[in-house]
Amino acid sequence: MNLFCVGLNHRTANVETRELFAGHAESAHELKERGVCSEVLLLATCNRVEIYGAASDEIATDSIVRSLRGNVAADEAIDGDIFYRHDGLACTEHLFRVAAGLDSMVVGETEILGQTKQAYERARQMGSAGPILHRVFQRAFRVAKQVRSRTDITRGSVSVGSVAVDLAEKIFGDLRGRKVLLVGAGDMSEKTARALHSRGCTELRVTNRSADRATELAAQFGGRAVSFEQWTTECRDIDILISSTSADDPFLTQEILSPLVAHRINQPLFIIDIAVPRDVAPDVNELDGVYLYDIDSLQAIAEQSLALRRQAVAQGEAIVAEHVAAFRDELARFISRGFSEGNCREKPAIAASLRVSES
């Protein structure tokens, strides 16, 4: 019995290639139906497509790849080097790393654990996951939980949008009902607004040189468009301002903003200036209760979090290594007990799948 993993991910294949292989759960299940594998599971996310399986005979990587390619048009030329393969304990180690987010494009992202759990649940319901995959995956979930709780791998925000949301929460606490003004309707400001909207900032105003674009974007968020000539007066009562115009010089200066925020005693104003060149003069940050962040400051915070996550990778890897060793020892004990009791048919199979000897 051999445990293996064959797949491709964001490091080995570009998104167009990964798209071709995503979502073929049935083709993986067919491997079991055809008797190629005794157990099989497909993990397909936007960054990886992997088949985990257990089979009594050693199965060539090509035949697994062929099953993955089942629905891929024959004329699509696929480079064989995009696939990797892990066997036995290397496979368990790979799975532990994947579930813990150590192998993700954004290190420490937590979505992968949920996706792994869903993949396992789907395989279990289809009857294609058996005792071997059950043990390995349950262990992987434990490893992921430990890596998340014992290291800083998931800490901090790593994108401009999420950094902006985190800062807004530090400044305002609860974001529900906060008023947001978008000046300019660029892609980045739209994404940031979307992130804020998802946290409860439901009152959105948009202003843009093109009134149509402002109206269109405002409609997306259930907000309202504001005349571009009069948007500064909105600063009297908004909470968050996101600016991303293509102006050559800063148009929001301390002189303009100061009288507008003078009456705001306990009402901070958070300004996110995503534009390059900047829309807001840096000395605006000196005003009491005004917190100005430009794209560089937001990116610096995101980089800082990413660096912390990278530092935590070594700790995460150590936890994974501990678990791989513990898993191997646990299986060795399990097998030894199984052989001496002579009452378990599945134990030798599990042992062989991981190439664990009794000694």
Added chain:
Amino acid sequence: MDRWFVILATLCYFAALLRTIWLIRADTYRQLGFNAVAMASGFAFQTAFLTMRGHAIGRCPITNLFEVLVFLAWSIALIYLAIGPTYRLSLMGAFTAPLVFAVQSVALMLPIDSAHPPQLTVNRWLEFHASISMIAYGAFALACVAGAMYLVQERQLKTHQLHKVFSNLPPLPNLFSAMTRLLWLGFGLYTAGLASGFLTGEPLPHLKIVLAVAIWVIYGVILVARYARAATPKRVAAFSIFAFTAAVTLLWSIEFTAQRSLHR
């Protein structure tokens, strides 16, 4: 003998302080288990000291400067343990432990645990006045801690320098809200303490009355400014720190003067 409980309590707060420093140096902050246990243990030892001393002297143990400082440290810990979990103010323990440690260290290092005059009679109003005032000081101390946390958080957000440890600080409105409530709690208790001082039936030193009323006025002005929107949250935070520093200095002066006149 009962002094050992104060030493043990101080060691508990020192352990919490060391742990916080270690975590800051290691650039990590994993909450709060150790600090919570250390502070709860410190509080238990303080309570043991106050109980033993109270039984020994047959009255509330705030009869000399040593006892006053321990009672003040106990009040700070009491308010922290009561409100810390309620407001989910992460890191407040990290800010409170050094304060309590400092107060108790001063109490232990100075020769201020003077003998008790045997002829002292128990005046219930006087005891109520003194103890409720001390607990009010505990609330003011925590308001000062919340103010310090607010200023640290505000500074971080202004300068864009988000320290990893202090990234656990609560949002500004939560800190401001906790600070305001602690100021109200302290002000209410202090008012009760001040009013009860006039019911003791004993002659009150003129200086003591003036200083006590001055503290009451300072906190009253802070609260009025806060609600009249005459002061920004940042200023209220700064005033809370200033007011507590002033209050402790005045408290020290009051007790020091009282002890000197007692020994004359």
